[in-house]
Amino acid sequence: MEYVILDGEILNRKEAKIDIEDRGYQFGDGVYEVIRVYNGTMFTRNEHLHRLIESAEKIGMKLPYTLEEMGQQLEELVEQNKLRLGTVYLQFTRGVSPRGHAFPSSNVPLTYVAYTRTVPRPASDMETGVKTITNEDIRWLRCDIKSLNLLGNLLAKQKAKEAGCFEAIGYRDDIVTEGSLSNISIVKNGKVITHPANHFILNGITRQQVLQLCHNNGIPFEEKTFTLHDLFQADEIFLTGTTVEVMPIVEVDGKAVGAGKPGSTTKRLQQLFKQEIINQCGGLE
Ligand SMILES: Cc1ncc(COP(=O)(O)O)c(C=O)c1O
Known part of the structure; x- marks a missing residue:
């Protein structure tokens, strides 16, 4: 069974659904990271999460989790998927709202998705x-x-x-x-x-x-x-x-x-x- 994170919860991949009015889908309005996993351990995890927080701030998005909280959730995901060698992908978008260029109100929750993939070294x-x-x-x-x-x-x-x-x-x-x-x-x-x-x-x-x-x-x-x-x-x-x-x-x-x-x-x-x-x-x- 493959697991993913949707909005901070670990779910079976098939249960994770995104709304068609998600701003990530409509505008690419969000930020992401890709973290390498070797030997079941994320490499330079904190550096990636720090850059994610910075990227989000630069586009006026405040992430609802701390670096430590995200790190812990992602570690759980890697463990549940029994990933040894691969990548963790994670992204935050500016949430779901009727299509319009200006940002939605700040109480619209961001959409958070993360998943893993097995990837060999090149x-x-x-x-x-x-x-x-x-x-x-x-x-x-x-x-x-x-x-x-x-x-x-x-x-x-x-x-x-x-x-x-x-x-x-x-x-x-x-x-x-x-x-x-x-x-x-x-x-x-x-x-x-x-x-x-x-x-x-x-x-x-x-x-x-x-x-x-x-x-x-x-x-x-x-x-x-x-x-x-x-x-x-x-x-x-x-x-x-x-x-x-x-x-x-x-x-x-x-x-x-x-x-x-x-x-x-x-x-x-x-x-x-x-x-x-x-x-x-x-x-x-
Ligand atoms: C445009 C671009 N430059 C550089 C990099 C390398 O960055 P990193 O070493 O953090 O993977 C990436 C990685 O995805 C990239 O997309």
């Missing part, structure tokens, strides 16, 4: 590296908010898929921003460079973990913008994200990156990240 892609395309970033100017409105991301990912690629690397004017579901870093002369955490990107939890690993292990890094030219001149490029972990990029727009295979800094960060998962979750599977 082991073979992490070993070989993936191909990518570049793509103009046409999204709105608050990409720091993990909003349910993902059309710009979906169009980018679909374009990558149609090109036989794993991810689309976004750029605005000449500046590389992020992927459709991941952050991007380049390595030049041994230094990791990634876009600063501002309104143009989501400040990925994996990105933050990787920068912390760089800091702790003496790997030079800098949060600064870089151009498409820098991207094509990079020695190495990698993606970071909850589902992609540290993913080497070996091709951009049909051109090989560096030697055309995962580079040494990327591989080192993959190892360090793997160790961090084991430290925090007690295992990888």
Whole structure:
């Protein structure tokens, strides 16, 4: 039996129904998170829940639960679903109300949904590296908010898929921003460079973990913008994200990156990240 959370209650999936006038369904008016589960334990759970609370505040939504309450409920869900390796998805929308752009009154309860999925680690892609395309970033100017409105991301990912690629690397004017579901870093002369955490990107939890690993292990890094030219001149490029972990990029727009295979800094960060998962979750599977 598979369980989900609806408005703070754990239910059988079949019993969980959402109203057609839910603002998440009608407008994408809400926020979400995806948390990785390894060895039955949520990885960086509090960091994700903290970002969820922040995303909600940025769109004028006050979540009805504390971080600790949500953490506990999600742990129960993981346990009831006997999830070992996968993801927890959770979202809050601005509730159910007759369709209208302005917010409903503040006593309309938010709709809260969470569920789990079994998802393997992307082991073979992490070993070989993936191909990518570049793509103009046409999204709105608050990409720091993990909003349910993902059309710009979906169009980018679909374009990558149609090109036989794993991810689309976004750029605005000449500046590389992020992927459709991941952050991007380049390595030049041994230094990791990634876009600063501002309104143009989501400040990925994996990105933050990787920068912390760089800091702790003496790997030079800098949060600064870089151009498409820098991207094509990079020695190495990698993606970071909850589902992609540290993913080497070996091709951009049909051109090989560096030697055309995962580079040494990327591989080192993959190892360090793997160790961090084991430290925090007690295992990888
Ligand atoms: C647009 C975008 N950027 C970056 C990320 C990576 O964030 P995180 O490492 O927190 O998963 C995601 C993850 O879903 C994303 O959707």
